[in-house]
Amino acid sequence: MAKENDILEVFKVTKSFGGLLVLKELSFAIKECEITALIGANGAGKTTAFNIITGFCQADSGKVRFRGKDICGRTPHDLVRKGIARSFQQVRLLGELTVLKNVLLGCQDQPGEGFSNSLLRPKKVRRQEDKNVEWAIQCLEKVGLEEIADEIVEELSYPDQKLVNLAQLLATRCEMLLLDEPASGLDAASIKKFLGLVKALPDRDKTVLVVEHNMSVVEELADHVLFLHNGEVYARGLYNEIVNQRELGELYFGTD
Amino acid sequence: MEYLLSFAVLAGIYSILALSLNILVGEIGIISVAQGAIFGIGAYTSALLVLHLHLPFLLALAAGIVVTGLFSAVVAIPSLRVKGDYFIVAAFGVQFVIHDIFLNLVDVTRGAGGIRHIPRASVFGLKFDSNFSYLCLTLFFVLLVISVYWRIKVTPVGRLLRAIRSDEVAVQALGKNVYKSKVMTTVASGSLAAIAGSLYAHYLTYIDPSVFTIHDSIFILAMIIVGGMGSITGSIMGAVILLGLPEILRFLAIPDAIAGPGRQIVYGILLILFMRFRTKGLFGKSF
Numbered sequence: 001m002a003k004e005n006d007i008l009e010v011f012k013v014t015k016s017f018g019g020l021l022v023l024k025e026l027s028f029a030i031k032e033c034e035i036t037a038l039i040g041a042n043g044a045g046k047t048t049a050f051n052i053i054t055g056f057c058q059a060d061s062g063k064v065r066f067r068g069k070d071i072c073g074r075t076p077h078d079l080v081r082k083g084i085a086r087s088f089q090q091v092r093l094l095g096e097l098t099v100l101k102n103v104l105l106g107c108q109d110q111p112g113e114g115f116s117n118s119l120l121r122p123k124k125v126r127r128q129e130d131k132n133v134e135w136a137i138q139c140l141e142k143v144g145l146e147e148i149a150d151e152i153v154e155e156l157s158y159p160d161q162k163l164v165n166l167a168q169l170l171a172t173r174c175e176m177l178l179l180d181e182p183a184s185g186l187d188a189a190s191i192k193k194f195l196g197l198v199k200a201l202p203d204r205d206k207t208v209l210v211v212e213h214n215m216s217v218v219e220e221l222a223d224h225v226l227f228l229h230n231g232e233v234y235a236r237g238l239y240n241e242i243v244n245q246r247e248l249g250e251l252y253f254g255t256d
Numbered sequence: 257m258e259y260l261l262s263f264a265v266l267a268g269i270y271s272i273l274a275l276s277l278n279i280l281v282g283e284i285g286i287i288s289v290a291q292g293a294i295f296g297i298g299a300y301t302s303a304l305l306v307l308h309l310h311l312p313f314l315l316a317l318a319a320g321i322v323v324t325g326l327f328s329a330v331v332a333i334p335s336l337r338v339k340g341d342y343f344i345v346a347a348f349g350v351q352f353v354i355h356d357i358f359l360n361l362v363d364v365t366r367g368a369g370g371i372r373h374i375p376r377a378s379v380f381g382l383k384f385d386s387n388f389s390y391l392c393l394t395l396f397f398v399l400l401v402i403s404v405y406w407r408i409k410v411t412p413v414g415r416l417l418r419a420i421r422s423d424e425v426a427v428q429a430l431g432k433n434v435y436k437s438k439v440m441t442t443v444a445s446g447s448l449a450a451i452a453g454s455l456y457a458h459y460l461t462y463i464d465p466s467v468f469t470i471h472d473s474i475f476i477l478a479m480i481i482v483g484g485m486g487s488i489t490g491s492i493m494g495a496v497i498l499l500g501l502p503e504i505l506r507f508l509a510i511p512d513a514i515a516g517p518g519r520q521i522v523y524g525i526l527l528i529l530f531m532r533f534r535t536k537g538l539f540g541k542s543f
Binding site: 054056075076077080081085086087088092093094095096097101104105106108110112113114115118119122125129168172 | 404407408411412413414415416418419422423425426427428429430431432433434437440441444
């Protein structure tokens with residue numbers, strides 16, 4: 001099923017919670033350097049799929065392959081090192097820390113995060129920290145927040161917190177970003193700014209998988225849409241192909 | 257004067273203990289009620305190595321650090337795999353089991369009778385047998401532990417620990433091995449407590465299990481709650497205040513039968529009051 005330019009393949013993934021079957025042999029592939037949207041009604045299995053791909057949940061059966069390699073059973077932190085990072089629907093930042101320190105946490109090469117290096121190799125730690133600060137500031141510049149690098153995150157507005165989270169994900173240098181409802185909680189102006197940044201990600205060699213309920217966001221962003229229903233991919237295609245199918249509208253909204 | 261010097265030595269030793277626990281509680285947010293037992297492992301290891309193998313003090317102290325660090329790892333590896341507050345339950349278990357071992361492994365620890373005639377510390381022939389000289393030795397180690405703690409605070413590892421305390425799921429999602437960080441912090445905390453244990457044993461020249469009980473673990477926890485979680489100054493002031501309080505009460509001529517339990521009650525009330533009304537302690541940040 002996987003094609004040459006597929007970066008991620010989900011193959012017959014099944015997941016139950018207690019007696020409830022949430023994912024039923026879910027199968028799809030994501031093309032590299034594209035934005036794919038995962039849509040579906042509440043309970044369709046979108047977040048569970050996200051959690052399985054990013055290691056926060058383990059599939060009961062099936063395979064998930066990233067660049068052809070099986071990533072089932074890997075921990076979330078391991079998967080970030082392999083190149084897959086995610087955001088959460090409710091933005092999760094370290095509120096007591098500054099914007100810059102939050103983004104620095106996204107940097108992967110941090111010898112100073114080990115006790116022995118921090119105590120015994122101060123020069124190595126300092127050198128890498130300087131490089132990481134430079135990279136973190138570049139990430140903040142990409143989202144337009146370099147001016148507020150020293151502000152405490154919990155004092156920022158929600159749209160700015162979302163941007164900090166995006167900067168964190170950029171700082172990880174991961175090739176694939178999974179964004180869980182990136183537009184939720186944002187006003188129209190903030191959505192427009194955020195979408196502009198996300199749309200530019202494929203040009204930076206990033207692949208994006210988005211869960212979203214806001215159809216105008218999906219229309220704006222997605223190169224490809226996957227419609228989930230009852231734990232499986234019910235339909236796939238371009239945005240217009242999906243929204244023009246009346247049956248899907250009924251499944252999604254429960255109305256004509 | 258000797259009384260004040262003696263108080264200062266003990267304040268220094270308990271400051272090291274408070275600092276060691278604050279790395280765990282104040283920085284990464286893992287509550288432990290086993291620091292009394294860990295303190296004891298350091299003390300017994302150092303004392304036994306000097307008495308039986310005639311190791312020099314510094315080598316015995318280093319061995320105490322290694323043994324206590326390894327022990328902390330053995331406890332942390334399984335108990336930190338579970339989510340939630342189960343580590344506290346494990347810590348209770350460790351505290352009681354270790355205390356029981358101190359009491360019952362009579363052939364090694366001499367049980368309730370304790371180990372006597374522990375030599376005073378000496379370094380390269382220089383014997384620290386006066387209160388003043390021992391205070392100098394203790395202050396050296398207090399400064400050493402402060403610099404270790406400060407270094408942790410200002411480097412990326414401190415940032416990581418505080419982030420884990422704040423939201424470990426978010427930190428995992430950024431590619432950090434939270435479990436490994438928790439285990440290593442527990443090892444660091446235990447290793448530093450061993451320094452206090454060794455200093456204690458070689459100062460008093462006598463140790464017995466009654467100093468390494470759950471009450472002592474709670475006493476050390478109270479020091480950082482009162483002084484301030486995540487605060488170097490708070491750790492030291494908490495130790496000074498809580499050690500100083502009973503000394504002040506001595507001057508009020510309260511009978512021993514009341515003073516002992518009364519002290520426990522006061523510590524308990526202090527803990528509750530600070531957790532309720534001043535979670536940051538006197539010098540710390542909010543927990």
